[in-house]
Amino acid sequence: MSYQIAKTVANILSGIAILVVYLFYVSSSYQANLLSMNELKSWAQIMLIFIGLGIAMAIVVQIIFHILFSIGLAVKQSINNGNCSDQEIEKTIQMEMVEDEMGKLIELKSMRVSYIAAGIGFVTSLFYLVFDYPVVVTLNILFVSFFIGGILDSFTQLYYYTRGV
Amino acid sequence: MGKQFEITNNIRKLRFFADEMTQQQLAEKAEVSRQTIIAIEGGKYSPSLELAFRIAHAFGVHINEVFDYRVVENKK
Numbered sequence: 092m093s094y095q096i097a098k099t100v101a102n103i104l105s106g107i108a109i110l111v112v113y114l115f116y117v118s119s120s121y122q123a124n125l126l127s128m129n130e131l132k133s134w135a136q137i138m139l140i141f142i143g144l145g146i147a148m149a150i151v152v153q154i155i156f157h158i159l160f161s162i163g164l165a166v167k168q169s170i171n172n173g174n175c176s177d178q179e180i181e182k183t184i185q186m187e188m189v190e191d192e193m194g195k196l197i198e199l200k201s202m203r204v205s206y207i208a209a210g211i212g213f214v215t216s217l218f219y220l221v222f223d224y225p226v227v228v229t230l231n232i233l234f235v236s237f238f239i240g241g242i243l244d245s246f247t248q249l250y251y252y253t254r255g256v
Numbered sequence: 257m258g259k260q261f262e263i264t265n266n267i268r269k270l271r272f273f274a275d276e277m278t279q280q281q282l283a284e285k286a287e288v289s290r291q292t293i294i295a296i297e298g299g300k301y302s303p304s305l306e307l308a309f310r311i312a313h314a315f316g317v318h319i320n321e322v323f324d325y326r327v328v329e330n331k332k
Contacts, residue, residue: 093289094291095291096291183280186283187289189289190289192292192303193291193292252291255298
């Protein structure tokens with residue numbers, strides 16, 4: 092598994108984890124009457140917290156991923172060559188991390204998919220407003236569609252890295 | 257009946273004749289990631305002209321010896 096594919100899988104897992112935790116937290120809080128449809132401020136606070144959590148988790152996952160990837164490389168090199176040096180591992184990781192033309196093309200294509208997902212979410216949320224649903228529903232659809240857009244972005248990257256551009 | 261175009265490459269063969277150069281070594285010489293070399297070698301990605309020249313330069317051969325452009329007749 093190459094660096095890009097492994098990194099994309101890590102992004103997908105962290106994105107799904109945050110989304111699942113958010114949905115679980117929100118549904119359990121709503122059922123326990125801790126949240127109501129009229130308290131927009133509380134919903135906004137929760138969403139801001141989860142955006143922060145998402146960013147923090149992405150950073151932590153990347154750090155853990157780098158550590159695991161380095162360990163994997165060290166094990167692989169020591170099996171192949173009998174020994175491994177820190178400089179070699181660092182050099183290999185730097186080479187794997189190179190952002191080249193294919194990476195940029197894949198990033199552009201996947202970003203288009205995430206924009207489409209977020210756009211569909213935005214239009215859907217407007218429809219809910221038109222049909223007199225509470226504003227909270229609109230907010231949640233927007234929030235979830237942005238997260239799903241991010242996850243789809245990673246899935247698209249995974250697709251292009253494995254199947255080709 | 258339409259025409260399709262196909263770009264094939266001899267990177268695997270050239271790597272073999274270049275003292276079994278690894279994909280990682282070729283990636284270093286062409287200044288791209290190993291993933292990109294894997295994709296090009298497997299015919300999953302057509303590189304830009306600049307990268308094609310860089311790969312040819314890494315092997316020290318003309319670009320024609322690395323990439324081949326063919327017109328394939330589509331019978332559909």
